[in-house]
Amino acid sequence: MSTTEISTDPNGGPATRDIAVVGAGLVGLAAALAFAEAGLDVVLLGAAMPPPPTDRLDNRIYAISPGSAALIDRLGAWGQLPPARVQPVHGMAVFGDRPGATLQFDALESGVPALAHIVESGVLSAALAARVAAHERIEVRVPSRPVALQVTDREAVLRLEADEPVVARLVVGADGAQSWVRQVAGFDVRTRSYPQTAVVANFLAELPHGGIARQWFRDDGVLALLPLPGGHVSMVWSATPAVAEDLMDLPPEELAIRVAAAAVGALGALTSVTPASSFPLRAMAADRFVMPRLALVGDAAHNVHPLAGQGVNLGFRDVREFASVLEARGGQRDCGVLPLLRRYERARREDVRTMIAVTDGLQRLFSSRLPGAGWLRNAGLRLTAGLPMIRQGLAQHALA
Ligand SMILES: Cc1cc2nc3c(=O)[nH]c(=O)nc-3n(C[C@H](O)[C@H](O)[C@H](O)COP(=O)(O)OP(=O)(O)OC[C@H]3O[C@@H](n4cnc5c(N)ncnc54)[C@H](O)[C@@H]3O)c2cc1C
The missing domain is CATH 3.50.50.60 (FAD/NAD(P)-binding domain)
Structure with a gap:
């Protein structure tokens, strides 16, 4: 000192x-x-x-932006992360709840080697x-x-x-x-409390995730499956409290089946590797x-x-x-x-x-039950997908 x-x-x-x-x-x-x-x-x-990290996967994981990674690097900690516990995100795919409503970003288009890095909280x-x-x-x-x-x-x-x-x-x-x-x-x-609870859990995916972070805006909430090392994925499902309670009550193998179905088979069958936990959102x-x-x-x-x-x-x-x-x-x-x-x-x-x-x-747009809201959110995704400038603007904010 x-x-x-x-x-x-x-x-x-x-x-x-x-x-x-x-x-x-x-x-x-x-x-x-x-x-x-x-x-x-x-x-x-x-x-x-x-405490020092264990071999078990943490339930809490973070998508660290390149700007945050640069800070952590300047502080001398990024190079200390075990490479096998860091997953670069090469692309992002956001799906609406109507066919064709998809928004995709990739690292190449944004001119960076990775859109983000997924790292466990404990690591x-x-x-x-x-x-x-x-x-x-x-x-x-x-x-x-x-x-x-x-x-x-x-x-x-x-x-x-x-x-x-x-x-x-x-x-x-x-x-x-x-x-x-x-x-x-x-x-x-x-403060604004959302009528939503986030359920998180990790799974082993049957199909390779390809370093893609996937997000589905669904009628009953937002499901995200983020890529983790070793073919694992980390789920954050922000759902209505009733759906979240339902998910939390499922035995691990049934939760895996439900999540794989909600992900419309994009990652094949899922195998549960950590018990689910939940957080209220605000x-x-x-x-x-x-x-x-x-x-x-x-x-x-x-x-x-x-x-x-x-x-x-x-x-x-x-x-x-x-x-x-x-x-x-x-x-x-x-x-x-x-x-x-x-x-x-x-x-x-x-x-x-x-x-x-x-x-x-x-969050409001995707949880709205008002007539027309479904059309608007899916049209919004299609429109944004067709406008490279807006898409890039969104990506730049996420990279900061
Ligand atoms: C389900 C979920 C998923 C999330 N996913 C992501 C994600 O993918 N990416 C992302 O960027 N963010 C994510 N977040 C948000 C993220 O978890 C928080 O933004 C982050 O943890 C904030 O860090 P913090 O250090 O400010 O606070 P905290 O992590 O809450 O740390 C606060 C610390 O202060 C200590 N403390 C509290 N009170 C006292 C006291 N009186 N005296 C001394 N110490 C005290 C606590 O023990 C703790 O160590 C997610 C949040 C949720 C709920």
């Missing part, structure tokens, strides 16, 4: 750090690393550090955690649970349940959708992402519907912008002052609004 940036209280109180990051999920780990690489002293507080977080543990500017305090937050003109103080308080110029909430930092600081949020954005000496990143600031697979990528983009604002702060040593934090907020507001609006709009 470098001591040059840390001021020690002359009365023997705790040292003042530049930044305290609360939450050691993917976004918190990346934020701690990016801030430390920007020359700041960081303390990372979390429930636990991610990615273990690689980031190893870099965090080795970084001389990061102190990791796990397990720790903050119980009170006090903000003064000069600093923020986090009182912990069973440890010394932490004093920092800036507290960054990376503590997920139910963020304690967001709630205790009084950030207002706008869209949420905090009205502000910053307050004096406080900021939110990742799911603590915003949640989007998983149909665009962009949740964690939005969080990584928060980290990228935040770190570059902090790097460019010039003579401003104090990283917790509001004008500086507002630069981060301004840089992120539009991207988050757009992503929520796009996923929300798609």
